[in-house]
Amino acid sequence: MDKQSNPQPIQERLDQIVTAAQEQIERLETLANDDERVASIEAIRLRVLGKKGELTELLRAMGGLPKDERPIIGALVNEKRAALEARIDDAMTALQARAQERRFERERIDVTAPGKARGIGKLHPITQVTRQIRDIFVGMGFTVEEGPEIELVKYNFDMLNLPFNHPARDPQDTFYIDDDTVLRTHTSPVQVRTMLKGKLPIRVLCPGRVYRCDDVDATHSPVFHQMEGLVVDKGITQGDLNGCLEVFAKELYGEDTKVRFRPSHFPFTEPSTELDVSCTVCGGSGCRVCKGTGWIELLGSGMVHPNVLRYCGIDPEVYSGFAFGMGLDRIVNMKYGITDIRLLYENDIRFLEQF
Numbered sequence: 001m002d003k004q005s006n007p008q009p010i011q012e013r014l015d016q017i018v019t020a021a022q023e024q025i026e027r028l029e030t031l032a033n034d035d036e037r038v039a040s041i042e043a044i045r046l047r048v049l050g051k052k053g054e055l056t057e058l059l060r061a062m063g064g065l066p067k068d069e070r071p072i073i074g075a076l077v078n079e080k081r082a083a084l085e086a087r088i089d090d091a092m093t094a095l096q097a098r099a100q101e102r103r104f105e106r107e108r109i110d111v112t113a114p115g116k117a118r119g120i121g122k123l124h125p126i127t128q129v130t131r132q133i134r135d136i137f138v139g140m141g142f143t144v145e146e147g148p149e150i151e152l153v154k155y156n157f158d159m160l161n162l163p164f165n166h167p168a169r170d171p172q173d174t175f176y177i178d179d180d181t182v183l184r185t186h187t188s189p190v191q192v193r194t195m196l197k198g199k200l201p202i203r204v205l206c207p208g209r210v211y212r213c214d215d216v217d218a219t220h221s222p223v224f225h226q227m228e229g230l231v232v233d234k235g236i237t238q239g240d241l242n243g244c245l246e247v248f249a250k251e252l253y254g255e256d257t258k259v260r261f262r263p264s265h266f267p268f269t270e271p272s273t274e275l276d277v278s279c280t281v282c283g284g285s286g287c288r289v290c291k292g293t294g295w296i297e298l299l300g301s302g303m304v305h306p307n308v309l310r311y312c313g314i315d316p317e318v319y320s321g322f323a324f325g326m327g328l329d330r331i332v333n334m335k336y337g338i339t340d341i342r343l344l345y346e347n348d349i350r351f352l353e354q355f
């Protein structure tokens with residue numbers, strides 16, 4: 001190469017490279033997205049300043065310059081190079097700042113915004129009433145027993161002294177799983193299970209779901225709830241039954257509540273009685289709820305039939321007992337003035353929220 005060549009071409013080339021790069025960077029501002037801008041600037045950096053970049057090539061070409069010109073041109077290249085580097089860094093910094101701003105915007109939270117209200121769960125009204133009744137009897141020394149909802153015919157009917165032709169056994173009324181197994185039609189089989197355990201005396205309360213073949217309407221449901229009670233000890237009399245249930249009725253409905261026992265019939269009790277309480281709505285003067293009678297039927301009860309005691313291995317000459325059973329759904333409906341039993345089973349939050 002001609003050692004005397006004019007440095008002008010190198011300088012011109014230098015200006016060309018740097019100006020082109022700078023213009024390109026300016027133009028990038030019009031590109032749609034910052035990711036593309038970052039990628040393009042990186043490409044420019046590599047093309048111009050990289051190891052095999054245009055400026056590096058240019059410096060290498062300086063070998064062809066006269067010795068005295070080399071430092072001058074070298075300084076010039078380095079100066080331009082530094083300026084371009086600075087320009088690129090600025091552009092990158094600006095893009096990064098923008099990216100961060102966008103991130104902050106995305107992640108922005110208003111710490112003064114009011115919190116989201118979380119609904120607080122509540123106990124189903126049937127659970128609430130079950131617990132209220134349970135607490136009354138636990139206060140009188142009862143414990144709670146539960147039994148299976150799929151029950152043996154033996155416990156649901158036979159050992160409760162139901163004659164084989166009793167209408168309650170009819171498949172029209174009872175859900176049979178097979179000849180020996182039913183969905184229990186009442187909580188009374190838990191009595192049998194408790195007595196069969198052979199531990200005396202007994203004072204148990206048995207709440208639970210029961211099933212009968214009823215079509216759904218405002219007052220019927222094929223599944224409903226009962227609460228059974230059983231007391232077995234030496235010397236238990238009708239007086240104990242009456243006293244215990246009167247205390248219960250007054251605890252449940254208030255001191256002023258009046259009770260009356262009506263004779264009734266259940267195969268598993270003898271004698272059998274039904275307990276009425278003075279109407280919780282009108283107090284006894286007669287209204288729509290008590291159909292003008294002033295009384296509301298609360299539960300069935302009676303002295304445990306000697307046969308039942310015998311079937312369960314308890315000597316009726318030594319022991320006696322009383323039992324009672326009540327429908328919880330009706331008690332819940334009365335308590336809250338609910339006129340449609342279906343509401344208890346539909347689990348509509350708007351309904352359940354009210355309790």
Ligand code: PHE
Pocket residue numbers: 185186187188228266269300301302323324325326
């Ligand atoms: N099991 C009876 C019913 O379902 C209620 C009851 C229980 C009556 C215990 C007397 C004694 O109607």
